[in-house]
Amino acid sequence: xxxxxxxxxxxxxxxxxxxxGFLIKRNIITIFMSIELMLNGVNLSFVAFAxxxxxxxxxxxxxxxxxxxxxxxxxGLAIIIAVxxxxxxxxxxxxxxxxx
Amino acid sequence: MLHLIIFSVFGLxxxxxxxxxxxxxxxxxSALSLVVVMGSLAVEYLLLGAEFVAAVxxxxxxxxxxxxxxxxxxxxxxxxxxxxKGSRVAMLFGIPGMLIGSALIAWVLLEHSGTxxxxxxxxxxxxxxxxxxxxxxxxxxxxxxxxxxxxxxMGAVVLAARPESAQQTxxxx
Amino acid sequence: MSIGxxxxxxxxxxxxALVLLLTAVAYTVWLERKVVGHIQNRxxxxxxxxxxxxxxxxxxxxxxxxEDLTPPHVYKPLxxxxxxLALVFAxxxxxxIPVGNWITVGGIQTPLQITDVNIGLLIILGVTSLGVYGxxxxxxxxxxxxxxxxxxxxxAQMVSYEIALGLxxxxxxxxxxxxxxxxxxxxxxxxxxxxxxRWNIFQGQIVAFFIYLMAAYAETNRIPFDLPExxxxxxxxxxxxxxxxxxxxxxxxxxxxxxxVACLASLLFLGGWHGPLFGPPILQAILxxxxxxxxxxxxxxxxxxxxxxxxxxxxxxxxxxxxxFLLPLAIANLIITALIVALKS
Numbered sequence: 127x128x129x130x131x132x133x134x135x136x137x138x139x140x141x142x143x144x145x146x147g148f149l150i151k152r153n154i155i156t157i158f159m160s161i162e163l164m165l166n167g168v169n170l171s172f173v174a175f176a177x178x179x180x181x182x183x184x185x186x187x188x189x190x191x192x193x194x195x196x197x198x199x200x201x202g203l204a205i206i207i208a209v210x211x212x213x214x215x216x217x218x219x220x221x222x223x224x225x226x
Numbered sequence: 227m228l229h230l231i232i233f234s235v236f237g238l239x240x241x242x243x244x245x246x247x248x249x250x251x252x253x254x255x256s257a258l259s260l261v262v263v264m265g266s267l268a269v270e271y272l273l274l275g276a277e278f279v280a281a282v283x284x285x286x287x288x289x290x291x292x293x294x295x296x297x298x299x300x301x302x303x304x305x306x307x308x309x310x311k312g313s314r315v316a317m318l319f320g321i322p323g324m325l326i327g328s329a330l331i332a333w334v335l336l337e338h339s340g341t342x343x344x345x346x347x348x349x350x351x352x353x354x355x356x357x358x359x360x361x362x363x364x365x366x367x368x369x370x371x372x373x374x375x376x377x378x379x380m381g382a383v384v385l386a387a388r389p390e391s392a393q394q395t396x397x398x399x
Numbered sequence: 400m401s402i403g404x405x406x407x408x409x410x411x412x413x414x415x416a417l418v419l420l421l422t423a424v425a426y427t428v429w430l431e432r433k434v435v436g437h438i439q440n441r442x443x444x445x446x447x448x449x450x451x452x453x454x455x456x457x458x459x460x461x462x463x464x465x466e467d468l469t470p471p472h473v474y475k476p477l478x479x480x481x482x483x484l485a486l487v488f489a490x491x492x493x494x495x496i497p498v499g500n501w502i503t504v505g506g507i508q509t510p511l512q513i514t515d516v517n518i519g520l521l522i523i524l525g526v527t528s529l530g531v532y533g534x535x536x537x538x539x540x541x542x543x544x545x546x547x548x549x550x551x552x553x554x555a556q557m558v559s560y561e562i563a564l565g566l567x568x569x570x571x572x573x574x575x576x577x578x579x580x581x582x583x584x585x586x587x588x589x590x591x592x593x594x595x596x597r598w599n600i601f602q603g604q605i606v607a608f609f610i611y612l613m614a615a616y617a618e619t620n621r622i623p624f625d626l627p628e629x630x631x632x633x634x635x636x637x638x639x640x641x642x643x644x645x646x647x648x649x650x651x652x653x654x655x656x657x658x659x660v661a662c663l664a665s666l667l668f669l670g671g672w673h674g675p676l677f678g679p680p681i682l683q684a685i686l687x688x689x690x691x692x693x694x695x696x697x698x699x700x701x702x703x704x705x706x707x708x709x710x711x712x713x714x715x716x717x718x719x720x721x722x723x724f725l726l727p728l729a730i731a732n733l734i735i736t737a738l739i740v741a742l743k744s
Contacts, residue, residue, distance in 0.1 A: 127229060127230075127343035127344070127345055127346075128229055128230055128233045128273075128343065128344055128346075129339065129342065129343050129344070130339055130342050130343070130344050131335045131336050131339035132233065132237075133233075133270070133274070133344065134335045134339065135331075135332045135335050135336065136237045136240060136241070136270070138328060138331045138332060138335065139241055139244070139328055139332070140240060140241070140244055140263070142324050142327060142328035142331070143241070143244035143245060143247070143248060143324075144244070145324060146248055146320055146321060146324040147247060147248050149316050149320040149324075150248065150313055150316045150317045150320045150321065151248070151307070151313070152307055152308070152309075152310060152312070152313045153253050153304065153307045155253045155257075155295065155298060155299060155302075155304055156247075156253050156256050156307070158295070159247060159253075159256055159257060159260050159295060160247070162260060162287075162291070163244055163247065163260060163263065166263065166264060166267055166287070169267070169279075169283075170267060170270060170271075173270075173271050173274050173276050173279060174274060174344065176274075176276070176349055176351075177274040177275060177276075177344050177348035177349040178342060178344055178348070180348075180349055182349065182351060182355060182356065182359055183359060183363070183364070185276045185278070185279050185349075185351045185356060186356060186359045186360055186363075186364050188276070188279050189279065189282065189356070189360070190364075190367055190368075190371055192282060192283070192286050192287060193371045193374070193375060194371065194374065195287070195291065196286060196287075196290065196291050196375070196378075197371075197374050197375050197377075197378035198378070199291050199294060199295070200294065200378050200379065200381075200382040201378050201381045201382050201385070203294055203295070203298045203382070203386075204381065204382040204383075204385035204386040205385055206298060206302075207298065207301070207302065207385070207386050208385050208386065210302050211389075216302065216304055217307070217308065217310070219310050219312050219313075254474075254477070254536075254539070258477075261532070277516075277517065277518050278518065278521070281518050281521035281522065281524075281525055282521075284525035284528070284529065285521065285524055285525045285528050288525075288528070288529060289525060289527075289528025289529050289531070289561075290528060290558065293528075293531050293532070293535065293554065293558060296532070296535055296536070296539075297535065297551070297554065297555075300535065300538075300539040300547065300550070300551060301551070352517065353518065353521075353578055354576075
């Protein structure tokens with residue numbers, strides 16, 4: 127029997143790692159992966175609360191979060207490919223001007 | 227007892243994968259660490275009884291979305307990341323800030339969550355029941371997300387297609 | 400059953416299943432060489448043992464003694480890990496495949512399956528999705544243009560045909576009402592009209608069977624879908640730079656995937672271990688295993704027969720076939736099956 131707070135702490139730690147990655151990383155793909163890590167942390171929170179309150183809609187909502195994450199990563203990676211084609215770099219510090 | 231052991235082992239694997247994602251310089255290593263995080267999260271979902279969600283996590287997240295990430299890394303030949311001045315400043319302030327922030331969140335959660343325990347397999351989520359919920363109570367969000375996925379597919383195809391001006395200049399020269 | 404007994408029984412089942420699977424992989428290679436040889440009007444291996452039956456042992460010894468080259472400038476961690484990943488995911492799916500009914504050995508009841516989970520089919524689909532990593536990472540880490548192209552093409556192909564594979568199985572799931580492989584096989588027991596067995600292939604899933612067949616050929620990178628590893632196209636695709644034991648691991652992973660797919664087809668479409676039972680009780684206990692083995696053998700023979708007969712698709716034809724033909728057909732099959740089941744009940 128694991129207390130609910132343990133699951134929530136794990137979810138919080140994953141979310142914090144995602145935010146840290148978003149702030150400190152400079153490669154655009156790694157920043158994107160940190161976003162996915164944040165989404166995963168939130169998913170764990172949903173399922174944990176669903177288990178505590180016996181509400182299956184928590185698990186259904188995880189399903190929706192996954193679908194939205196899939197759609198977002200498809201479009202985001204396409205944008206990354208387009209940016210790479212014009213700027214020739216994946217470092218966000220060098221993509222800071224609208225002028226090429 | 228076994229529940230606590232399995233939760234701790236896979237929880238540690240999750241956190242180790244997440245920290246490894248931050249620590250690695252090459253994006254492919256970060257991507258594979260994220261796959262490890264997703265796999266151990268699937269085990270955590272199984273511990274909570276969400277069997278369908280765990281299977282979908284492996285099939286969709288670890289088996290499709292992360293494959294897409296690995297593809298893009300392979301396609302763009304992403305190399306190791308350089309440490310710029312901005313990233314050093316961010317690491318100097320960001321990492322301690324995040325550590326303090328997450329310690330604060332963890333303390334608040336542990337203090338104020340009461341003694342409610344979640345048993346192993348607390349809320350079984352068989353596909354049949356989840357399907358019933360999806361197609362009855364959550365039908366509108368389901369339809370909207372399917373339209374969202376269609377828009378995303380069209381957007382990705384348009385964005386990643388080769389620009390036509392490059393082909394025209396090739397023909398002219 | 401106490402937890403200690405459960406662990407012991409599971410470990411014994413795992414060891415038996417792995418030994419059987421690896422022997423089956425070795426002898427599927429032998430079968431392929433013999434059958435393709437005869438199709439091409441020549442003998443296959445005949446020298447090592449009677450009918451060349453010890454050829455797999457000779458091949459194993461050759462792989463162990465070959466020099467294990469590591470080309471320069473490869474990305475070493477992934478170069479070494481990729482074949483292991485491919486083999487691990489290929490061998491994992493055997494854990495949920497049932498080969499028979501429950502048996503009682505020494506007072507302990509156990510299913511003839513390493514574990515009977517109620518989402519068995521989803522686990523196999525998940526492990527198949529993860530198998531793409533072995534191919535993609537091998538192609539990328541080898542630092543060679545042939546490997547990279549072959550790896551990208553092979554993984555794009557596997558990801559595309561996974562969808563048609565999954566959708567073709569949903570018709571079967573609607574008719575059985577459960578994701579557990581044992582329940583799906585049990586739903587195919589009995590006969591109708593006295594002699595036609597209630598296999599899913601006779602209950603209207605024939606289109607789904609053909610979609611599954613074609614998607615399975617593409618998933619396992621076999622002819623007619625083997626452009627990413629064809630010798631005349633890309634040297635050897637994603638395993639160009641691999642030698643000796645690492646190549647042997649890719650080889651074993653491919654044949655283990657073939658066997659898994661054949662087992663799934665016989666469980667989901669051909670009725671699993673159901674077949675005529677006759678004779679004394681000891682024979683009745685062994686006959687289900689025999690019928691299951693026979694169906695898996697028939698499916699593997701079909702695989703090898705197609706390999707020896709058909710030419711291969713070009714890559715754009717392959718992708719167009721998967722997305723523009725198989726996917727709509729699988730969705731149509733799903734809709735029609737769902738309509739019929741809904742109208743019946």
